[in-house]
Amino acid sequence: xxQLEPRGADEYTVLIFFSIDCHVLGIHDERVRKIATEYAERxxxxxxxxxxxxxxxxxxxxxxxxxxYPFPILIDGGARIAREFGAEFAGHVxxxxxxxxxxxxxxxxxxxxxxxxxxxxxxxxxxxxxxxxRSPRVAESKALGCALRTW
Amino acid sequence: MRRPLSTSRSAFSVGSxxxxxxxxxxxxxxxxxxxxxxxxxxxxxxxxxxxxxLVGFQSRAADIFASFSKDADYVPASAAxxxxxxxxxxxxxxxxxAQVALLAPVVQTYRRARGISDFGGGLGDLNLSGRYxxxxxxxxEVVPGVGALVGVTFPTGRPTESSDAANHPLAADAAGTGxxxxxxxxxxxxxxxxxxxxxxxxxxxxxxxxxxxxxxTLGAQWTVLAGAAYTFSNDAALAxxxxxxxEGNTEADGIEVPMSxxxxxxxxxxxxxxxxxxxxxxxxxxATPPLSSLGRNTPANLGLVLALVRSWS
Numbered sequence: 356x357x358q359l360e361p362r363g364a365d366e367y368t369v370l371i372f373f374s375i376d377c378h379v380l381g382i383h384d385e386r387v388r389k390i391a392t393e394y395a396e397r398x399x400x401x402x403x404x405x406x407x408x409x410x411x412x413x414x415x416x417x418x419x420x421x422x423x424y425p426f427p428i429l430i431d432g433g434a435r436i437a438r439e440f441g442a443e444f445a446g447h448v449x450x451x452x453x454x455x456x457x458x459x460x461x462x463x464x465x466x467x468x469x470x471x472x473x474x475x476x477x478x479x480x481x482x483x484x485x486x487x488x489r490s491p492r493v494a495e496s497k498a499l500g501c502a503l504r505t506w
Numbered sequence: 507m508r509r510p511l512s513t514s515r516s517a518f519s520v521g522s523x524x525x526x527x528x529x530x531x532x533x534x535x536x537x538x539x540x541x542x543x544x545x546x547x548x549x550x551x552x553x554x555x556x557x558x559x560l561v562g563f564q565s566r567a568a569d570i571f572a573s574f575s576k577d578a579d580y581v582p583a584s585a586a587x588x589x590x591x592x593x594x595x596x597x598x599x600x601x602x603x604a605q606v607a608l609l610a611p612v613v614q615t616y617r618r619a620r621g622i623s624d625f626g627g628g629l630g631d632l633n634l635s636g637r638y639x640x641x642x643x644x645x646x647e648v649v650p651g652v653g654a655l656v657g658v659t660f661p662t663g664r665p666t667e668s669s670d671a672a673n674h675p676l677a678a679d680a681a682g683t684g685x686x687x688x689x690x691x692x693x694x695x696x697x698x699x700x701x702x703x704x705x706x707x708x709x710x711x712x713x714x715x716x717x718x719x720x721x722x723t724l725g726a727q728w729t730v731l732a733g734a735a736y737t738f739s740n741d742a743a744l745a746x747x748x749x750x751x752x753e754g755n756t757e758a759d760g761i762e763v764p765m766s767x768x769x770x771x772x773x774x775x776x777x778x779x780x781x782x783x784x785x786x787x788x789x790x791x792x793a794t795p796p797l798s799s800l801g802r803n804t805p806a807n808l809g810l811v812l813a814l815v816r817s818w819s
Contacts, residue, residue: 376699378739408647443645444556467556467819468741469782499556499783499819502644 366398367450367458367485369478372437373403373428374445375410375418377501382470383446383463384422390463391425394482401426406437407504434505446500448478450485458485461496551595551815553605555642560817564593568792568809574801576765585619589807591630603640609633613663613681626670626679630663635689643695643702655691655708659683667717685712685724700738702745706731714757725754725767741780745790748773769802771795788813 371387374380380387391401405415405428415428431437440449440460450459459481466474481491551562570587574580590613597607611630617623635657643651663682670679688711695704708729714721728751735745751770755762776790794806 378737378741467783469780471782497556497819502555502642504644504647506646506649 367452367482368400368402369394369482370436370440370449370451371401371403371463372440372442372445372447372498372503373405373415374407374501374503375405375414377445379468379500380445381422382468383466384424386463386470386476388423388425390476390479390482394479394486395425397482397486399482399486403428404431404436404442405429406431406434406442408506409504434503437503437505442498443503444498444500445503447498447503450478450481450491452485459491459494461493462498462500465496467499551597551607551609552637553597553599554817556819557597557817558599558819559597560815561594561596562813562815564591564595564788564811564813566591566593566809566811568807570805570807572794572796572806574769574798574804574806576803578769578799578802580796580798580801580806585617587618587805588616589809590614590616590627593813603642604636604638606634606636609635611663611681615678615680617676617678619676622675624674624676624678626674628664628679628681631682631687632660632662634658634660637693643704644697650694650696653693653695655689655693655706657689657691659687659689661685661715665715667715683712683724684715684717687712700736702733702735702737704731704733704735720758721760723757725756727751727753727768729770735776743778745776745778746774747776765803767802768804769800770804771800783819784817786815786817788815 369391395401403415403419403424403426410430412430415430419426419428429436437443440447440457442449446463448459448461448463449457452458459478461477463478464474464476475493477493477496480493484491551560553560566589568589570583570589572580572582591611593609593611595607595609597605599605610632612627613630614625614627616625635655637656638654640652640654641649645651661682661684663684664680665682665684666677666680667684668680669677671677673679689708691706691708693704693706695702708727708731710727710729712724712726714723716722729749731747731749733745733747735743737743749770749772751768753768753770755764756766757763772792772794774790774792776788778786778788780786789810789812791808791810793808794801794804796806
């Protein structure tokens with residue numbers, strides 16, 4: 356079982372709100388994998404959070420493996436975490452510090468369903484800034500994914 | 507038999523709105539997503555859930571190949587008529603779940619009858635509308651997306667009775683209904699996997715207008731649209747929409763004109779193709795089913811509509 360509280364040397368925790376059906380998030384899977392792999396080595400913990408009705412740990416374990424996520428998908432029963440962080444759309448990301456303070460919230464990047472080289476990498480930029488001891492240059496953006504079916 | 511010219515523009519406007527509603531069914535997902543679903547109703551260019559604003563251009567052409575008589579008989583056309591319309595439209599999100607939209611149509615009509623042909627047109631009736639989504643499709647497993655719709659159509663287009671008869675013997679320069687129209691509606695929609703299902707009900711009431719000293723009021727109109735759309739993994743979508751409008755008898759100086767009520771059926775097969783995140787093409791083929799008793803006092807048409815939309819998120 357995974358705990359959301361930051362632990363040990365891990366400076367920051369990233370939560371990515373997940374929907375098994377959302378093609379917009381699926382389109383971002385490769386970027387998510389790349390960011391998670393890169394920043395996990397630098398002490399950032401990643402979790403996907405499945406707050407949708409009908410989510411099961413068994414299904415999401417299979418899904419995480421299928422997508423090659425280097426992090427687990429947590430079940431958010433009752434969508435309490437989603438509500439706490441104001442996550443309404445798949446692909447909504449929050450970056451927390453050790454105390455649980457939200458340092459960044461919003462999209463993975465500025466692309467939606469059509470990936471471009473010129474996208475603004477909001478999440479990666481926030482992590483770069485935080486690991487450099489700065490506040491994120493953009494602390495809030497818009498998640499462009501699908502509505503989470505949470506009730 | 508041809509339908510009365512005095513109702514032709516009104517029929518075209520309804521068809522135009524419904525056709526655009528069809529191409530505006532824009533589910534844009536393959537799963538439990540509320541994004542972009544449902545009918546734009548009343549005015550085209552509905553914003554998807556992630557969009558803040560959009561502008562678009564729509565072009566529409568229709569062949570009036572028949573009509574339905576006052577007895578609801580299907581009658582093939584004895585004369586040619588083509589209707590064309592170009593619309594500019596825009597929408598703006600004014601609150602998280604509220605949006606407003608404006609549609610500016612430019613209408614052209616080509617008519618040929620009894621050896622006479624006529625081509626004309628101009629600015630049509632401007633439409634301003636608003637939508638508030640109480641719930642979004644896909645948010646809940648049980649409760650569908652529920653949206654309230656309100657709109658006003660302004661009589662900015664030249665009505666048939668103001669046609670320049672000397673230069674337009676078939677009133678092809680008419681481009682409006684000549685009356686204000688208030689539209690109220692309710693839209694329900696839900697996603698099931700890559701499918702979106704939606705039903706929209708609209709109520710329209712027109713203000714009186716004076717024709718030759720007589721105060722004429724078109725009957726109130728009820729419209730139901732039901733549609734299903736499938737979204738592909740590349741964000742492209744196909745939709746089939748059926749609509750049916752029922753309009754009460756026209757009143758002249760407060761007295762109902764018997765057999766003047768109208769029934770307007772329409773089927774639309776629509777498609778959407780995203781060029782990239784901000785740009786999309788929308789188009790469709792629409793037709794009036796050529797079946798007696800389905801329509802009444804209305805033309806039957808077959809046409810194409812194509813729109814290019816630029817959005818901002």
